[in-house]
Amino acid sequence: MTQVPDAGLSAGEVARRLGIAVTTVRTWDRRYGLGPSRRDPGRHRRYDRRDLARLELMRRLTIDGVAPAEAARIARDLRDPAKATSGSSETEASGSQAATRLRRAAYALDPATLERQARLALAEGVVPAWTAVFAPALREIGRRHATVSRYIAAEHLLSAAISAALAAVPRPSARPSVLLACAPTELHSLPLEALAAALAERGRASRMLGARVPATVLRDAIVRTGPTAVVLWAHAAITADSGQLAAVRAARPRPPLIAACGPGWASRNLPPGVRTPAGLPEAVSMISQLA
Numbered sequence: 001m002t003q004v005p006d007a008g009l010s011a012g013e014v015a016r017r018l019g020i021a022v023t024t025v026r027t028w029d030r031r032y033g034l035g036p037s038r039r040d041p042g043r044h045r046r047y048d049r050r051d052l053a054r055l056e057l058m059r060r061l062t063i064d065g066v067a068p069a070e071a072a073r074i075a076r077d078l079r080d081p082a083k084a085t086s087g088s089s090e091t092e093a094s095g096s097q098a099a100t101r102l103r104r105a106a107y108a109l110d111p112a113t114l115e116r117q118a119r120l121a122l123a124e125g126v127v128p129a130w131t132a133v134f135a136p137a138l139r140e141i142g143r144r145h146a147t148v149s150r151y152i153a154a155e156h157l158l159s160a161a162i163s164a165a166l167a168a169v170p171r172p173s174a175r176p177s178v179l180l181a182c183a184p185t186e187l188h189s190l191p192l193e194a195l196a197a198a199l200a201e202r203g204r205a206s207r208m209l210g211a212r213v214p215a216t217v218l219r220d221a222i223v224r225t226g227p228t229a230v231v232l233w234a235h236a237a238i239t240a241d242s243g244q245l246a247a248v249r250a251a252r253p254r255p256p257l258i259a260a261c262g263p264g265w266a267s268r269n270l271p272p273g274v275r276t277p278a279g280l281p282e283a284v285s286m287i288s289q290l291a
């Protein structure tokens, strides 16, 4: 957060700091109520730290394609000025231009563009699309969401578009040898959806049991289908479930490869033999090496 003198900043100084025109600063005051908290006796605007933080957030949101009236509503709600400048800047944020385009379509709540951009990204293959476009866009929107809860709609539309694009990757007709399942209270299924699509691209079929898979359901599925690999996903320590993992290890036939994936497992002491691929490329290559 940049320093603001006690006397506050004039509209011209605010404009310089934010790299926008002074007329824009005045328009945002007049039109959207994003003005200074006080004016000096000559009625000149004096912006304090919080006023500046609001305008900084407004600037960032409009660059991201959020409609000005909506951006102003979000900026006016800002309580903690430190949060406006936390998170990443435009340059840190973008994994690539494609990730930025996807993110902007999400902020604009534009499902048709989201769908098109997600499909376009997949033309390069699932692994590059996930690592360079989808995951950076998701991470960035997750960061924004942690700062301002107004991004939920954008996050849901982005997730839906990515999910639909991954599901449209043609599946092989071979018998599935891989079982994918999220932890019993886990809703974050996209990384496993990406894995299923990436494996499909390589001719390997999988069964994706999706979000929230109870331990007993998973054990029954292993017993019925005899997979060579079982991949679990937990996004947070709170969802990683040792009982689910134990059920997989106890199931017969025992799957030759058991992987516990996602940040949720990172702090756990896992039983010997349980694999922990760090990313999609590693998970794909680990499974592809199986007979």
Ligand code: B12
Residues within 6 Å of the ligand: 134, 135, 136, 138, 139, 140, 141, 142, 143, 145, 146, 155, 156, 159, 163, 185, 186, 187, 188, 189, 190, 191, 192, 194, 195, 235, 236, 237, 239, 261, 262, 263, 277, 278, 279, 280, 283
């Ligand atoms: C999309 C999303 C949702 C969607 C999920 C839709 C779906 N079908 O998956 C919905 C809306 C359902 C959702 C719900 C919630 N979410 Co959410 N969500 C996200 C978001 C934006 C992306 C998730 C994702 O797919 N990440 C995958 C990649 C992008 O994440 P990554 O950390 O960079 O991945 C690393 C590794 O995991 C690995 N990796 C990545 N991909 C793959 C693939 C494979 C195969 C492997 C092996 C490894 C691997 O490599 C990366 C580098 O290390 C994240 C933000 C984020 N940063 O992840 C929040 C986030 C995960 N959600 C969060 C929260 C709090 C929630 C909720 C609790 C919110 C609520 N109050 O209701 C709920 C419920 C969660 C639950 N019970 O499971 C927090 C989690 C904080 C924490 N650690 O506890 C995050 C981080 C947002 C935030 N900044 O606060 N969410």
